[in-house]
Amino acid sequence: MSEASVVKKSPHPFPKPMLVEHLQALGVQAGMTLLVHASLSKIGFVPGGPVTVIQALQAALTETGTLVMPAHSSGNSDPAQWQSPPVPAEWHQIIRDETPAFDPQRTPTRMMGAIAELFCTWPDVQRSNHPQHSFAAWGKHAEIITADHQLPFGLGEKSPLARLYDLHGYVLLLGVGHGNSTSFHLSEIRAKRTKVIQNGSSVWQSGRSVWQWFDDLDYDEDCFPQIGVDFEKTHPVKIGQVGLAECRLFSQRTAVDFATNWLKECAK
Secondary structure (H helix, E strand, O other), X not given: OOHHHHHHHOOOOOOHHHHXXXXXXXXXXXXXXXXXXXXXXXXXXXXXXXXXXXXXXXXXHOOOOEEEEEXXXXXXXXXXXXXXXXXXXXXXXXXXXXXXXXXXOOOOOOOXXXXXXXXXXXXXXXXXXXXXXXXXXXXXXXXXXXXOOOOOOOOOOOOHHHHHHHOOOEEEEEOOOHXXXXXXXXXXXXXXXXXXXXXXXXXXXXXXXXXXXXXXXXXXXXXXXXXXXHHHHHOOOEEXXXXXXXXXXXXHHHHHHHXXXXXXXXXX
């Protein structure tokens, strides 16, 4: 959405104090461990843009809480698997050879949005060391959440998603729907629903960039919106607005358990 469109749809600016008030009214509390998926443009005109949104989230959680965002870098993946768009087969090995190794301090996110992209560079934010499925975290449990992110099955039991589950974290969908809920990928792994594939990324090894192959799941989020619809029929989800953005706040553990059972039943 263009800046002109954002200005046109906004009845007034949405400054930090107003965003904090909206977050608290939705149910975001001090001390909460919160995974946020957000769209800046859906909020409306925010003075300061993503800086202000991050500050508002931190203010609502306080330093006793933990703010987490996806920091995925899907461009550092096997080009043979690319679909949007695909690239010619004769490019594949060149891309593998020339893609820079993942660096938590420098590798940009891809398709995560302006808020998540900026959050990766924020003071005191830690980023997990996964070349495709990294997460960034700030606050009390940041180190626990981002530590020891294993290469195989990067959205599974050795990932920040599982640590959020252990910590009884929450998910905030800020201007986006359940189709963006990365936590459902943990459910895919637990449900053993889709096939295992060979994935790959450029990583640092012995002081140089090398292409590393690893096992991963053939993730498929096509059913996530329907999982979300069914989840909301039987489980508590707080729905409200932050700025102009429709938001949903819910327990990550409850959602993951529901989605795991949903996927198992769907496979029968």
